[in-house]
Amino acid sequence: MKTLFIKTFRKKYQNQTKAEILDLFLTNISGTNYSKVEREGDNKLIIEGSIYERFRNNIMSLWIGFCRRAELSFDKNNYVVYSVDYTYGAGSIFLSLIIFTLFPIFIPDIDKDEYLGFLMWVLPGLLVFGVLYNAYRLYLHRKVFIDTVNAKNRFKGSYDWSRILKEKSDEELKDLINGNTTLTAEVQKMAEEELKRRQVP
Numbered sequence: 216m217k218t219l220f221i222k223t224f225r226k227k228y229q230n231q232t233k234a235e236i237l238d239l240f241l242t243n244i245s246g247t248n249y250s251k252v253e254r255e256g257d258n259k260l261i262i263e264g265s266i267y268e269r270f271r272n273n274i275m276s277l278w279i280g281f282c283r284r285a286e287l288s289f290d291k292n293n294y295v296v297y298s299v300d301y302t303y304g305a306g307s308i309f310l311s312l313i314i315f316t317l318f319p320i321f322i323p324d325i326d327k328d329e330y331l332g333f334l335m336w337v338l339p340g341l342l343v344f345g346v347l348y349n350a351y352r353l354y355l356h357r358k359v360f361i362d363t364v365n366a367k368n369r370f371k372g373s374y375d376w377s378r379i380l381k382e383k384s385d386e387e388l389k390d391l392i393n394g395n396t397t398l399t400a401e402v403q404k405m406a407e408e409e410l411k412r413r414q415v416p
Contacts, residue, residue, distance in 0.1 A: 218283070220305040224297045224357050225290075226364045233257040233289055240287055240363040247277045259288040266303055277359065280307060281352045287360075297360040301349060308345035312338060376402055380409040 228236060234257045241252070244262070251263040262285045264278035278285075281304035287297050315337060319325045362369055380388065383406075391406035 218300050218302050220300060220302045222299045222301065222353055222356075224299075224360050225294050226361065227293055228295050228364050229293070231364075231366055235366075236295060236363060237287065239366065239368060240359070243359050243363050243369045244277065249278045259286060261286050264303060277352065277355055280304065281349065282356070285356070295360075295364050297356070299353065299356045301353065304349040304352060308342065308349065311341055311345065315341065376405055377409075380406055383409075385410065385413065 231239075237254065237257060237260055240260060241254075248265070249262045250265040253261045253263075255261070262278070262282075264282035264284060266280055281301055283300045283302040285297065285299045287295065290296055315334065319327060319330050359369070380391075380402075383391075388406045388410045391403055392410065
């Protein structure tokens with residue numbers, strides 16, 4: 216995984232096995248709309264992201280429009296290593312800047328001087344927003360990674376999912392079933408069962 220835009224996180228693990236860490240990481244990213252995941256035994260996870268899939272349904276996704284690929288692996292010194300290739304996120308910043316800069320080409324009647332003044336305000340703001348937005352998404356990746364190495368299951372708690380799902384609308388249940396949330400596969404299955412229950416006459 217060699218690109219210019221890679222951020223790597225490392226943390227020592229002690230009381231967990233490699234298999235437990237990989238299993239918990241898969242649980243913790245459940246429902247985050249990754250495109251594909253591959254597991255190489257108990258040594259590595261490779262998660263593929265996407266540029267556009269379901270982007271409108273989950274703009275804060277860990278993957279869509281941001282992460283091209285991520286790898287969770289182990290080194291010889293009991294460290295877990297998590298590398299995030301955020302090429303899509305960096306590319307979206309540059310693409311936005313180029314589109315705004317070249318916009319007058321497509322509208323010949325636009326006042327070039329006024330637009331230049333507009334660009335002097337907009338481009339720095341757009342750049343700052345893009346950098347902060349990508350930094351926040353890297354923070355979300357880091358949080359999932361740290362939670363995993365600290366043996367924290369993001370979805371384990373005292374939630375009464377049976378009651379919660381009964382109170383949700385059919386549309387909300389469909390969103391859960393389709394994976395448009397960050398909830399686990401177990402909750403998705405319960406949502407599917409609740410929707411089926413409602414459809415029985």
